[in-house]
Amino acid sequence: MMSMSSQFPILVAIAPLMAAPFCALIRGNTLPWALTTIISAFTFYVSLSLLFAVTAGGPISYELGGWAPPWGIEYVVDPLSGFMLVLISGISTGVLLFARESITKEVPAHQLGLFFAAYLLSLTGMLGICITGDTFNIFVFLEIMSLSSYALIAMGERTDRRALTAAFQYLIIGTVGATFYLIGIGLIYMMTGTLNIADIAMRFPEIEDTRPILAAVGFIVIGIGIKLALFPLHAWLPNSYTYAPNIITAFFAGTATKVSVYLLIRFIFTVFGPNYSFAGLGLMDILMPLAILAFLSMSAVAVYQTNLKRLLAYSSVAQLGYIVLGIALASESGLTASIIHIFNHAIVKTGLFLSVGCMFYVAGSTYLKDLQGIGRRMPVTTFGFVLGGLGLIGVPLTPGFISKWYLVVAVLEKGSYFGYALVAALMMSSLLAVIYIWRVVEVAYFRPAPEGTETQEAPMSLIIPTWIFILGSFYFGIETSFNVGFAKAAAAFLMGGV
Amino acid sequence: MISFGFFNYWIFIILLMIGLYTVMSRSNLVKKMIGLSLFQISVFLFYISMGKVTGGTAPIVVENTADAVTTAYSNPLPHVLILTAIVVGIATTALGLSLVVRIKESFGTIDEEDILEMEDGA
Numbered sequence: 083m084m085s086m087s088s089q090f091p092i093l094v095a096i097a098p099l100m101a102a103p104f105c106a107l108i109r110g111n112t113l114p115w116a117l118t119t120i121i122s123a124f125t126f127y128v129s130l131s132l133l134f135a136v137t138a139g140g141p142i143s144y145e146l147g148g149w150a151p152p153w154g155i156e157y158v159v160d161p162l163s164g165f166m167l168v169l170i171s172g173i174s175t176g177v178l179l180f181a182r183e184s185i186t187k188e189v190p191a192h193q194l195g196l197f198f199a200a201y202l203l204s205l206t207g208m209l210g211i212c213i214t215g216d217t218f219n220i221f222v223f224l225e226i227m228s229l230s231s232y233a234l235i236a237m238g239e240r241t242d243r244r245a246l247t248a249a250f251q252y253l254i255i256g257t258v259g260a261t262f263y264l265i266g267i268g269l270i271y272m273m274t275g276t277l278n279i280a281d282i283a284m285r286f287p288e289i290e291d292t293r294p295i296l297a298a299v300g301f302i303v304i305g306i307g308i309k310l311a312l313f314p315l316h317a318w319l320p321n322s323y324t325y326a327p328n329i330i331t332a333f334f335a336g337t338a339t340k341v342s343v344y345l346l347i348r349f350i351f352t353v354f355g356p357n358y359s360f361a362g363l364g365l366m367d368i369l370m371p372l373a374i375l376a377f378l379s380m381s382a383v384a385v386y387q388t389n390l391k392r393l394l395a396y397s398s399v400a401q402l403g404y405i406v407l408g409i410a411l412a413s414e415s416g417l418t419a420s421i422i423h424i425f426n427h428a429i430v431k432t433g434l435f436l437s438v439g440c441m442f443y444v445a446g447s448t449y450l451k452d453l454q455g456i457g458r459r460m461p462v463t464t465f466g467f468v469l470g471g472l473g474l475i476g477v478p479l480t481p482g483f484i485s486k487w488y489l490v491v492a493v494l495e496k497g498s499y500f501g502y503a504l505v506a507a508l509m510m511s512s513l514l515a516v517i518y519i520w521r522v523v524e525v526a527y528f529r530p531a532p533e534g535t536e537t538q539e540a541p542m543s544l545i546i547p548t549w550i551f552i553l554g555s556f557y558f559g560i561e562t563s564f565n566v567g568f569a570k571a572a573a574a575f576l577m578g579g580v
Numbered sequence: 581m582i583s584f585g586f587f588n589y590w591i592f593i594i595l596l597m598i599g600l601y602t603v604m605s606r607s608n609l610v611k612k613m614i615g616l617s618l619f620q621i622s623v624f625l626f627y628i629s630m631g632k633v634t635g636g637t638a639p640i641v642v643e644n645t646a647d648a649v650t651t652a653y654s655n656p657l658p659h660v661l662i663l664t665a666i667v668v669g670i671a672t673t674a675l676g677l678s679l680v681v682r683i684k685e686s687f688g689t690i691d692e693e694d695i696l697e698m699e700d701g702a
Contacts, residue, residue, distance in 0.1 A: 218661055218664075221665075221668075222664060222668070225668045225671070225672075229668075229671055229672065229675055232675055232679070233675065236679060236682065239682065239686070243686045243687065246679060246682050246683045246686055246687075247683060247687075247695055249679055250609065250676065250679045250680070250683065253672070253675065253676050253679065254603060254612060254616060254676075257616055257619075257620065257672050258600070258603070258616075258619065261619060261620055261623055264623055264665060265596075265623055265626065268623070268626055268627055268630065268658075271630070271658070272630050
């Protein structure tokens with residue numbers, strides 16, 4: 083008899099998928115949320131056991147329906163995908179703990195079942211992208227994730243009707259991106275006759291000099307670049323993050339773009355191979371300038387924002403610049419820095435967006451002008467926000483410091499003046515982060531609260547999950563063996579090309 | 581002379597570009613959706629074309645028949661894949677159009693430029 087744990091790879095994706103229609107049928111304020119949280123916690127448990135199984139016994143391959151790869155669809159858990167699964171399901175579970183009370187202010191009660199059904203579907207998509215070893219399956223999961231996220235973003239309509247136009251804009255851009263990806267894998271299928279990632283990777287060297295493959299790489303990198311909000315393809319992100327319901331912003335900031343980063347890493351390092359991507363094609367010459375422009379220009383734009391959510395959204399695009407820079411360095415240390423930053427930024431940014439969610443719950447707005455004196459009105463929440471902000475800047479003892487440290491070390495490996503110039507650019511961007519976080523601190527602590535507002539904290543059910551992320555970020559900034567250890571293992575695995 | 585064998589692929593690229601241009605150039609949201617559908621559908625043509633094998637027939641194995649001389653079959657896999665992509669395309673169009681309906685209810689217009697002017701005022 084087969085044990086339960088041998089079915090874990092499929093359970094990760096199929097549990098939320100199967101729960102979604104049930105969730106859509108349930109009515110009431112609490113039940114849909116409870117079902118979603120239980121399912122999400124279950125995927126978190128399964129992801130953790132998969133990650134530990136991979137660490138102990140090497141990559142796991144699961145054949146869907148017993149069809150052997152490359153004909154059947156194969157699910158693969160390797161150090162990188164296991165790490166991503168834990169990150170996504172963990173953040174989802176943490177955000178859901180926050181959701182129960184906060185979402186009732188933003189979504190009407192009779193829509194909660196549908197809302198959480200869409201949430202489960204987008205969780206399915208993200209987990210599926212990470213676990214599948216089949217390129218077409220990735221497209222399907224990508225669209226499951228995207229379609230449900232358009233719907234979720236549009237749910238912010240009740241607070242601000244611009245959520246609708248933001249969702250529509252994201253739908254147009256996102257579909258173009260996913261279709262580019264589809265064309266890319268079509269071209270690869272024409273040349274290799276296979277859709278299985280491992281099989282493509284094996285056949286790739288024979289055909290890597292042909293023109294269809296060149297076109298395929300172009301389509302895939304740009305398609306993923308759109309989903310990743312790679313500068314200058316990021317136009318959809320600030321609007322979507324600003325107008326989406328708060329828990330959706332917190333959830334997507336930590337996971338949606340990170341999943342796309344995972345795809346970029348997977349294609350560059352596993353499918354195309356670092357030799358072809360960097361030595362043959364020179365992808366770093368395209369990615370690196372874009373990454374540098376991303377973190378310099380977007381940090382500068384963030385300084386001028388008047389809406390706190392939009393400020394953090396631009397900062398997300400900038401932080402994605404750091405992650406892409408790590409990939410573009412084309413070295414094991416760069417890739418390690420990149421994976422560490424995926425993890426660290428996800429935790430810090432989710433914590434920050436949850437703090438903003440608390441402020442919204444009480445103040446009813448995320449515009450800085452409405453948040454004056456919030457530091458005295460909501461001391462616990464605002465203090466959490468400031469601690470998270472320190473993590474974003476990269477102050478020692480925070481995870482931001484750890485990832486920037488690894489990034490600077492990786493950059494300096496390049497040697498020469500180019501390396502020093504890059505470090506200077508990184509420092510400059512961190513300085514800009516100090517400025518935009520300081521703007522919030524100034525508004526929160528040094529401006530008088532408007533007349534008629536009184537000291538009122540958010541309920542405990544919101545503050546506790548927020549502080550779990552804030553304190554968790556400090557934990558991973560001090561005791562780094564989990565994030566750095568697994569990131570190093572994943573990078574070594576990818577560069578080893580096993 | 582450009583080989584006539586690439587005819588389908590030329591049409592695929594032309595449709596793709598018409599679709600993308602429509603998405604970018606029109607400010608009417610419904611027209612944008614039409615462009616987006618065209619953009620996606622051109623890719624279906626691309627997949628279907630690549631599965632075709634010259635002289636190939638439908639991939640049904642015929643056993644023990646006298647006239648089973650045909651050994652070339654068209655590749656069914658791209659066709660199956662594109663069935664999935666068609667479903668995704670329908671879902672996207674449906675979701676996009678329902679968003680347009682909500683935008684019309686909320687803003688009173690489906691012209692992007694009018695909406696942008698409103699947002700600046702708001």
